[in-house]
Amino acid sequence: MTTNIDLNYVLNFTKELLEIPSPVGYTEKAKYRVIEELKKYNIPYFFNKKGTLIATIEGENNLEGKMISAHIDTIGAMVKKIKSNGRLELIQLGGIIWSGVEAENLKILTIDGKIFEGTLLPNKASAHVYGDDARTITREASTMEVRLDEEVYSKEDTENLGISIGDFIAFDPRTVITKNGFIKSRFLDDKLCIGQIFGYIKFLKESKLKPKNKLYICFSDYEEIGYGVSYIPEDAKEFIALDIGLVSPDSQGDEKKVAITIKDNRAVYDLDIRKKMMEICKNNNIKYTTDIYNRYSSDASVVVQRGADIKIACIGPSVDASHHYERTHISGVLEVIKLLINYL
Structure with a gap:
């Protein structure tokens, strides 16, 4: 049943999304690229009051619905201060690890649409100048700065750029x-999961199939700071967040398998759904792991913590070095889509 998954399509669309900047609060361009793809498959969509994009697919049974989500926002940063030397001090958006973006090229996205380039460096970057301080300085917001690729030497120079x-x-x-x-990429969390959702959609359309139930697809946009999903349709009985699993010495995470989350630091996921998913995996030769994450939450666990009356689950590709330079494997990508197909 799952031999028609177009992996190249999933990877190409994911790569395209990854190239569109979408740090928390700046997701419109990526959102409208997702809309273009929805239109390609004639899938209706709407926005809730918060501006979250939600698509709908009719099912064989439209009396009861299910909802899935993947978040379009990523971790990133924002300009907190323009320093006297013209360089920028940042404040984090989401759980960014400063050492993980040290020496990385970046774009400054101004409020009036200009784009400037730069690099994030420690304030004391050169070993020739600062000696051991360059090696031992703590990497945090106050000790890092953006070196702009512009001729700026003062706060006024930078402000004059806009x-x-x-x-x-x-x-x-x-x-x-x-x-x-x-x-390998930053922000596989969670753009890879959006790519997997579209792999599922393409499979449905080309196979001329419908999901068993009416399906709502939420592309949430503030997940990285804890309020991604705020709208749950009244007819939706289950909510499945697609988000990354974790690879660590304390987990069973495997980059070549789909991760089924049991518990995170906000919620325990629904036992009946977990049992059904595990049974489906066993019966369809889908490679999977189950895990508990102590420093993790998803759209689904946040939703029930805020009082939503719905059963929840969370699945996704297991990712190494989350919120750093992340990595997974195409085998795990396929296993996630196979579970989506067989469960939905």
Whole structure:
């Protein structure tokens, strides 16, 4: 049943999304690229009051619905201060790790649509100048700065370019797909899951199939700071967040398998759904792991914590080095889509 998954399509669309900056609060361009893809498949969509994009697919049974989500926002940063030397001090958006973006190229996205380039460096970057301080300085917001690729030497020089406090920072994703199937990139969390959803949609359309139930697809846009999904349709009985699993010494995470989350630091996921998913995996030779994450939450766990009357689950590709330079494998990407197809 799952031999018609177009993996190249999933990877190409994911790579395209990864190249569109979408740090928390700056998601419109990526959102409208998703809309273009929905239109390609004639899938209706709407926005809730918050501006979240939600698509709908008719099912064989439209009396009860299910909802799935993947978040379009990524971690990033914002200009907090223009320093006296013309360089920028940043404040993080979401759980960014400063050492993970050290020496990375970036774009400054101004409020009036200008784009400038720069690099994030420690304040004391040169070993020739600062000696051991360059090696030992703590990497945090106050000790890092953006070196602009412009001739600026004062706060006024930078302000005259049109850069101001509150401008967004988007780091280079550096996406690479290796010959042996590894996918390396920043922001696989969660743009890869959007790519997987469209792999599922393409499979449905080409196979001329419908999901069992009416399906709502939420492309949430503030997940990285804890309020991604705020609208749950009244007829939706289950909510499945597509988000990354974790690879660590304390987990069973495997980059070549779909991760089924049991519990995170906000919620315990529904036991009946977990049992059904595990049974489906066993019966359809879908490779999977189950895991508990202590420093993690998803759109689904946040939704029930805020009082939503719905059963929840969370699945996704297991990713190594989350919120750093992330990596997974195409085999795991396929396993996620296979579980989506067989469960939905």
